[in-house]
Amino acid sequence: xxxxxxxxxxxxxxxxxxxxxxxxxxxxxxxxxxxxxxxxxxxxxxxxxxxxxxxxxxxxxxxxxxxxxxxxxxxxxxxxxxxxxxxxxxxxxxxxxxxxxxxxxxxxxxxxxxxxxxxxxxxxxxxxxxxxxxxxxxxxxxxxxxxxxxxxxxxxxxxxxxxxxxxxxxxxxxxxxxxxxxxxxxxxxxxxxxxxxxxxxxxxxxxxxxxxxxxxxxxxxxxxxxxxxxxxxxxxxxxxxxxxxxxxxxxxxxxxxxxxxxxxxxxxxxxxxxxxxxxxxxxxxxxxxxxxxxxxxxxxxxxxx
Amino acid sequence: xxxxxxxxxxxxxxxxxxxxxxxxxxxxxxxxxxxxxxxxxxxxxxxxxxxxxxxxxxxxxxxxxxxxxxxxxxxxxxxxxxxxxxxxxxxxxxxxxxxxxxxxxxxxxxxxxxxxxxxxxxxxxxxxxxxxxxxxxxxxxxxxxxxxxxxxxxxxxxxxxxxxxxxxxxxxxxxxxxxxxxxxxxxxxxxxxxxxxxxxxxxxxxxxxxxxxxxxxxxxxxxxxxxxxxxxxxxxxxxxxxxxxxxxxxxxxxxxxxxxxxxxxxxxxxxxxxxxxxxxxxxxxxxxxxxxxxxxxxxxxxxxxxxxxxxxxxxxxxxxxxxxxxxxxxxxxxxxxxxxxxxxxxxxxxxxxxxxxxxxxxxxxxxxxxxxxxxxxxxxxxxxxxxxxxxxxxxxxxxxxxxxxxxxxxxxxxxxxxxxxxxxxxxxxxxxxxxxxxxxxxxxxxxxxxxxxxxxx
Numbered sequence: 001x002x003x004x005x006x007x008x009x010x011x012x013x014x015x016x017x018x019x020x021x022x023x024x025x026x027x028x029x030x031x032x033x034x035x036x037x038x039x040x041x042x043x044x045x046x047x048x049x050x051x052x053x054x055x056x057x058x059x060x061x062x063x064x065x066x067x068x069x070x071x072x073x074x075x076x077x078x079x080x081x082x083x084x085x086x087x088x089x090x091x092x093x094x095x096x097x098x099x100x101x102x103x104x105x106x107x108x109x110x111x112x113x114x115x116x117x118x119x120x121x122x123x124x125x126x127x128x129x130x131x132x133x134x135x136x137x138x139x140x141x142x143x144x145x146x147x148x149x150x151x152x153x154x155x156x157x158x159x160x161x162x163x164x165x166x167x168x169x170x171x172x173x174x175x176x177x178x179x180x181x182x183x184x185x186x187x188x189x190x191x192x193x194x195x196x197x198x199x200x201x202x203x204x205x206x207x208x209x210x211x212x213x214x215x216x217x218x219x220x221x222x223x224x225x226x227x228x229x230x231x232x233x234x235x236x237x238x239x240x241x242x243x244x245x246x247x248x249x250x251x252x253x254x255x256x257x258x259x260x261x262x263x264x265x266x267x268x269x270x271x272x273x274x275x276x277x278x279x280x281x282x283x284x285x286x287x288x289x290x291x292x293x294x295x296x297x298x299x300x301x302x303x304x305x
Numbered sequence: 306x307x308x309x310x311x312x313x314x315x316x317x318x319x320x321x322x323x324x325x326x327x328x329x330x331x332x333x334x335x336x337x338x339x340x341x342x343x344x345x346x347x348x349x350x351x352x353x354x355x356x357x358x359x360x361x362x363x364x365x366x367x368x369x370x371x372x373x374x375x376x377x378x379x380x381x382x383x384x385x386x387x388x389x390x391x392x393x394x395x396x397x398x399x400x401x402x403x404x405x406x407x408x409x410x411x412x413x414x415x416x417x418x419x420x421x422x423x424x425x426x427x428x429x430x431x432x433x434x435x436x437x438x439x440x441x442x443x444x445x446x447x448x449x450x451x452x453x454x455x456x457x458x459x460x461x462x463x464x465x466x467x468x469x470x471x472x473x474x475x476x477x478x479x480x481x482x483x484x485x486x487x488x489x490x491x492x493x494x495x496x497x498x499x500x501x502x503x504x505x506x507x508x509x510x511x512x513x514x515x516x517x518x519x520x521x522x523x524x525x526x527x528x529x530x531x532x533x534x535x536x537x538x539x540x541x542x543x544x545x546x547x548x549x550x551x552x553x554x555x556x557x558x559x560x561x562x563x564x565x566x567x568x569x570x571x572x573x574x575x576x577x578x579x580x581x582x583x584x585x586x587x588x589x590x591x592x593x594x595x596x597x598x599x600x601x602x603x604x605x606x607x608x609x610x611x612x613x614x615x616x617x618x619x620x621x622x623x624x625x626x627x628x629x630x631x632x633x634x635x636x637x638x639x640x641x642x643x644x645x646x647x648x649x650x651x652x653x654x655x656x657x658x659x660x661x662x663x664x665x666x667x668x669x670x671x672x673x674x675x676x677x678x679x680x681x682x683x684x685x686x687x688x689x690x691x692x693x694x695x696x697x698x699x700x701x702x703x704x705x706x707x708x709x710x711x712x713x714x715x716x717x718x719x720x721x722x723x724x725x726x727x728x729x730x731x732x733x734x735x736x737x738x739x740x741x742x743x744x745x746x747x748x749x750x751x752x753x754x755x756x757x758x759x760x761x762x
Contacts, residue, residue: 250530
């Protein structure tokens with residue numbers, strides 16, 4: 001009898017140890033992957049950003065904060081930051097408006113809705129690079145289908161990617177085409193999970209559809225909107241494929257975003273030190289903006305009323 | 306990707322059986338493919354064994370050849386079994402899209418990877434200062450490796466012979482293709498307007514203006530704001546007497562270079578298609594082949610596609626001409642060679658050298674040129690096989706333009722250790738001048754100042 005409690009705690013202890021081992025075992029792949037793919041490259045990149053390493057002109061020399069000072073004093077950096085912000089804000093706003101609108105329209109279950117929902121989600125299923133190359137062909141001013149349609153309607157052909165503002169607008173449109181379904185998906189999920197009572201109460205109180213949307217649906221959807229906005233903003237901030245394929249940052253530098261700028265420096269010019277400093281600055285900006293967004297907006301809390 | 310996976314092959318019993326089967330097949334392949342390749346190209350192994358070269362000295366080794374999916378890799382690959390039969394050296398190839406290959410290669414080489422043993426290469430100066438390329442003079446002088454009489458360097462085009470020659474007299478690569486800027490005109494359109502093929506830039510401008518209509522652009526050339534899109538513009542700058550780089554510093558802000566940029570941007574602004582400021586070679590080539598532009602100027606390699614009636618609507622109308630002049634100076638079209646180098650960290654350097662020696666030899670060039678590849682060999686350029694694959698007139702024009710080109714000028718720009726920055730700023734400057742937001746003079750002065758500020762002293 002005296003031994004029994006001891007045996008029980010022994011079993012408990014070994015069970016705990018086993019459980020510990022099991023958790024460790026289960027976490028190991030994730031930790032190894034995170035360390036190998038995120039932590040190590042980050043530390044290496046951070047270290048490189050304090051050197052003047054150019055792959056083709058070795059060796060790397062320690063340069064202190066030189067890269068960061070150069071960066072903050074170049075008009076190219078500020079220009080790219082401006083382009084990045086315009087691109088991010090415009091495309092995310094446009095996508096949210098379209099995604100939200102479509103989600104609300106598709107929420108009413110009618111016969112055509114499942115098919116429509118599948119069609120609207122298609123852009124997400126297409127390999128991005130293949131879609132962007134197709135857009136490149138469609139934007140082609142002399143042989144592309146967009147101008148063909150415009151001219152068919154008696155309108156003048158457009159230089160879609162040839163002038164600064166137009167190129168930026170075209171990039172925003174492609175990004176919207178590709179990512180509005182993402183917002184649609186999250187919001188549709190949110191709508192499906194909303195409680196029915198507030199809507200019934202609104203109906204009984206005689207609220208118009210617009211009032212119901214503004215005062216009931218939208219506040220309840222806030223957490224979902226917040227997640228969608230956050231994901232999309234971070235993603236749009238570092239968009240690469242669309243810009244690389246369609247404009248390479250041109251004409252001039254009118255569509256050179258920070259990510260394009262970092263790519264040109266680090267990969268095209270093999271200037272790893274300077275390129276890394278651009279990437280680190282991007283990381284800092286994203287972290288700060290995300291934190292501000294999460295703390296200040298209180299979007300992650302559900303409205304009381 | 307399958308080639309990559311092979312590296313991580315773990316040998317189990319099943320895998321062993323499978324690889325034994327594959328090895329058996331591979332051993333049999335040279336006999337099968339090799340024979341058919343010889344039949345097509347007209348060269349047997351005797352063309353190589355007659356050389357005083359110890360081909361078998363590295364039999365049993367295996368080398369990896371890295372490169373871009375390109376006419377060169379397409380033309381050489383079918384003949385690789387012949388090399389294996391000749392030398393006993395096995396060859397694994399890893400060819401990817403040009404952009405992917407060129408982006409990944411510097412990172413791989415900088416990490417000290419011993420593979421690929423042989424690789425296609427463009428940014429020669431970068432590779433030399435970084436120490437990635439094996440110096441080859443000692444190999445050329447090794448009598449067991451090279452039989453000078455058989456290899457016959459005098460048969461290599463002068464510009465291609467001079468291309469890999471570095472300032473210190475050392476060679477770090479073999480030139481494997483030769484390209485020169487050529488003028489392409491649509492004879493049908495010219496005839497409708499009663500025009501001749503333009504010989505000077507002023508005639509070119511007049512013709513392009515006259516040919517421009519709502520449906521057809523007078524001229525289309527690549528002018529995108531990316532370093533590699535500066536190829537056509539560079540020929541204009543050289544022919545006006547300008548340079549991209551002088552004494553290691555950027556020099557495209559000289560009055561001559563500015564005049565060239567002025568002509569280039571006027572041509573495209575007044576007679577180009579809409580959206581030309583975003584044109585890469587792909588758009589320039591397609592527009593011409595579809596008859597959407599009447600004139601273009603770019604690498605001589607365009608000829609293969611333009612003359613192919615299956616790809617090109619204008620195959621019958623296309624004319625291939627000399628690059629224009631200012632009227633007072635000789636034309637200096639831009640030129641370029643793809644090169645192939647031996648990895649300085651490779652474990653099989655001699656085997657790699659033998660591969661390049663074989664690939665650039667007279668006999669191999671004769672075989673690959675019959676598939677339309679613009680090799681570096683005069684004998685291959687003159688061969689009947691090449692002329693019929695590439696087109697008689699196209700070959701003549703390309704050869705004449707190659708003859709007019711100045712390898713030294715081209716090398717100074719492209720082999721600068723920071724050549725990507727130099728070309729990028731040029732492209733951005735031209736893009737601004739083309740859009741009309743800045744004058745050619747201001748755009749070029751700003752671009753040169755920006756580029757020079759980035760160069761490491």
